[in-house]
Amino acid sequence: MELLSANPGAAVFAGATDLIPQIQGGRPEPSLVVDLKRIPETSRIEAHNGVWRVGAAIPAAVLTAHAGLSTTFPGLVEAAGLIGSDQIQGRATLGGNLCNASPAADSVPPLVALGADAIIVGPGGERSAPVSEVVIGPGATSLDQAEFITGFRIPSPSQGSSDAYERFIPRTEMDIAVVGSAARIRVDGDGRCEEASVVLAAVAPTVVEVGAASGILAGRVIPTDSARDPFWDELGEAVVSCCNPIDDKRGTAEFRRRVAQVLARRTVVTAARRARETL
C-alpha cells in the first residue's frame, strides 16, 4: 500500500492476464506493478457461519477444481471456467476479472447475482462494498489508488437456491463474451420461484442487474426447458430495458439485445433446475 500511495502510476495485478496484453497493446505503461499473489488473504477459500470468503488472487483453475465452491456456487464456478482458456485460467483471478472493469467480465455477473461483497483494503484499513459498486465504467473502478481487493464475501445460498451463468461467443473458447447472463433463483418446496436475480454482461458500460426480474419470476413455476411462456416475453422486455449496448467488432447492439433475452431465459431455467435439485 505504501508503494501504491507513493507511485500514482502504479498498477496492482494478480494473474496479469489482462495487464500484460494491455501493456503490449500500447496502453501507457504503469510506473510500477505490484503483485498481490503472495499476500495470504488473497489466496484463501473459507466458509464460516454461512458466509464464504474467496481470495481475490486465486486462479480460476483452483476455483473450478474446488468441490465445495462448485456445489455451492455452480454459476460462479462455471463463469470462472469460461475465462480465456485452460492456460489463462491457470493465472486469471476473480479480483483481476473485476478490477479490469470490463463490462464483459465473465465472473462479475454471478458475483453480483449472489450478492457478493468485495473486501477492500487501503491505507485507511479494511472496508467492504457490494461488487456491483466496484466498477463504475469501462476500465474504471471506485477504488482509490492505494486500495486493492483481497477477497470476496459471498453469502451461502439458502436451501432451494442456486445459480447459473452462460455467455455467448461465436466460438467455443478463447473469446470474450458478446453477451453474458447470470441468474440466481430461489424456489419453494413446490418448485415455485420465490426470488430471482438476473445480471447481464456486455450489454452496458458495466454489468447490469435486471431489477424487475424477481417481480416477474416470483410465484412462477420455471419450466425445465425454455418453451414459450408469456412471462418470458415479460422478462425479455425487462432485459431489453436494462440494455444499453454498443455496436462493435464483437457484435451489434441489436444482436446483443436479442441474445441477452435468450441467455437470461436459459440461465433462469438452469438456475431454477439446480435450485429444485437442492431440495
Added chain:
Amino acid sequence: MTTTRTGYKWVGTRPVRHDGLDKVTGRARFGADYATAGMLHGVVLRSPHPHAHIVAIDFSDALAVPGVKAIITGADLPDLSDEFGTGSEGGINFRDLSRNILARDKVLYEGHPVAAVAAVTLRIAQQAAEMIEVEYEVLPAVLSMEHAMEDDAPVLHDDLYTLGLDSPPERPSNISRRRVIARGDLDAGWEEADVVVEREYTTKAVHQGYIEPHAVVAETGEDGRSTLWCSSQGHFAMRTYTTKVLGWEPGDMKVIPAEIGGGFGGKTTIYLEPLAALLSRRAGRAVKMVMTRSEVFRATGPTSGSVMRIKMGARRDGKLVAAIAWMAYEAGAFPGSPIGPGVMTVLAPYDIPNVLIEGFDVVLNKPKVAAYRAPGAPMAAFAAESVVDELAEKLGMDPIELRIRNAVTEGVRAVYGPKYRKIGFVETLEEARDHPHYSAPLGPWQGRGVASGYWFNFGGETTATVSINEDGTAVVMSGCPDIGGTRAALAQMAAEELGIDVHRIEPVVADTHSIGYNDMTGGSRVAFAVGIAVVDASRQLIEDMCSRAALIWDVPREEVEWVDGRAQSVTGAAAPLTLEELASGSANTGGPLSATVTVNPRGAGAGFSTQICDVEVDPDTGLVTVLRYTVVQDAGRAIHPDYVEGQMQGGAVQGIGWALNEEYIFDRDGVMENPGFLDYRMPVASDLPMIDTVIVEVPNPDHPYGVRGVGETGIIPPMAAVANAVYAATGKRMQDLPMSPVRVLEALSGD
C-alpha cells in the same frame, strides 16, 4: 531398371516424419529462433493513416538516441520502375514490392511501413521509432470496392490505368485490370435454359493466420555480401526479391531457410528481409526483425475481399447451358489480387458451353493481398457452388447428381483454355454420394450441404540431389521449404526407388548456396515436381551403382539388376553387393555416389475436391455449429496418407473459418479493429468435429507415382458447403461472408 509396380513398400505408408522429433521437442529452429552475437534489433515505424502524402520525415532526434545504429526510409531504396518477376502464385511487380516494403511519397494503408530502425535493444529501437517525426497530408481513404470503382473515387495511384478495357482509358482509376473469358453464344444458352438463378455474393478479406510471425536475421558485411536466416516458402525467391528491391546482386546473398511455422501462401513474398539487410549494411552488425501479431495482420497479405454476381442456367435434365460471372477482387494498396485464378477457376469444374466471365482487380487503402492457399478460387467457388446448389433445388435434383451430370472429364476443354488431362472429379462426387455421411439422418435445425472445388496445381523449376553416404544411408536434398510433410514424402519416394529403409534417408532443405535453384513451395508443387527430380536422381544412382557392380564383377551391365537395395547378378555368378558395400568402395569405382537432377515439369495433375458439411443452427442466437464434415479429394497417389489427410483437413478448417467468423474489420477511418487472434476469430480446435477424409486416387500419368498436388484444393469448397448446409437447416441463403451469428440471426428474423 525399375518398372511400374502396383505394390509399394514405402509409398502409401505412414512412417514417422523425419522432422517430427525436432518439432515435438522444441529443437526445430524457426525464423525467430536465430541469433548472432552482437546483433541489433530492428523495428518498423508504420503509418497511422490509410491514405496520406508523406510531406517530410525527420529522424534526427531518433538517430541521436544512444544505442540507435541505423535508420532507413523509402529514400534509401532504389526507385524502381515497373519490372515483373515470376512467383509460383503469379507475377510480382518489383516497383510495387519496394513501395510496399517502405512507403515512398505516399502511404496507402494503416500499417504501411514508413521507416525502420536498428538499435542495440528492441526497446531502444521502439522508443527511437516513436521519436521519428513524420508529417502527413491526410487524403480521403478508399475502403470499399464499391467506392473504389466509382468514377469520382479518390485515386490511389495517379499512374494506374486499367488494362484490358475495350478502349484505352483516359483517366487513372483504382481498377488495375479487367480479365475476360468468353465462349459460346450466351443468348442461345439462356434460350435453352429452363431454370435460371442469379445472385450476388460478397466475402471479406481474411488472413492466412500462420502461427509464426515473419522473422529474419540479416548480416551484411563491409564487402556487401550478406546472409539471411528467415522462414519463408522459398529462400531462392527471398534472395531474388530482396536483392532486386535493394539493387544488390543475387550472388552476393545467401539465404538459409528456417523451419517454417505455417505459410499458406503468405510467405511467398518479402516484408522485413530488405529492411534487415540494409539496416545491417548501414550498421555493420547483424540485425534481427520479428513482427508482432498486430503487424502480421495489419501489414502482411490477407487474401482479397470480393464482390461476385453469378447467373447460371440449366435445362430441366440438369445440363448447365449458360453462365455469367462478374467478379471484383480487392488487391489492397497495389495491383495484384488473385482475380486471374478467380476467373479461371470459378466455372472450371463444369462443362458449360456458353460462358462469359469478367473479373476486376481493384486497389484500395488496405494492406496488399498475398497468396492464400488456392489464391482466388475459394471465394469464386463460394459463389458458383451456391448457385449450383440453388439450381439443383429448383430442378428437384440431388446436388451431387447435378454436379455429376456436368462434371468435366478427361478431354473436355476447360473454360479457360486447355483440355483436361486425366482427372478424378467424377470419382470424388461418386465417393461423396456413396459415403454414409451423405445419407445419415439429421435432426431439427440441422442441415447438410455439399460443394466442390478445382485447383490447377503447379510444376515449376526444381533441383534435387540424392547422395549415398559411406554407410549406405542417403541424403535427399531439395531447395523447397517443407510446409506440409514433403520431406517425409520425398524420402519415401527415394526409399521406394533405392530399396532402403525410409529412416536411412535424411531429407534436407538446403540453402541457396548448397543446391541449384528451386521455385517456391507453392502451387502444391513439391511432392509432384521435386518428387519427379528425386525419383529421377534415385534412378540415375541405381543405374550408376549397377554399372559399378558390373565393373567389379567384370560382367556386362545387362547382367546386373537392382533388387531390394542391392546389386544382384541375374546369373547368380556373384554374391549381391549392398548399398553399403558399393558406397564404401566407391573410391575404386569412380568416386562418390551422388546424382543431381533439374526439371521444370509440366503435367501437374489438376486437383478436385467434393465436401459434405452438416451444421446445426441455433435459431435464438444465429450460432452455426459444424456437426460433421467429410472431405473427398483426388490425391492422384497419396505418398504419405497422414500428410495428405492433414492437408485436406487443414484446408477444410481454414475454409470453415472463412465461412463462419473470420474477417478483417476496419473502423470508419480505415484502421483495422481486430489485429489479433482474440477478435480475428479463427476456429479453435474445440469448435470443430474431426474432419473425415476420403482420399481418391486417380493417378496422374505425368508423375512416376501418380502424385497430384493436394495442399490447396481442400480450402476451395468449404464456404459453399457450409452455406448450403445453413440453407438446408434454415431455409435462408447466406450470400455474404462471414456467416457470423449476427448475420445469421438477422437473416432468420427477416421473415
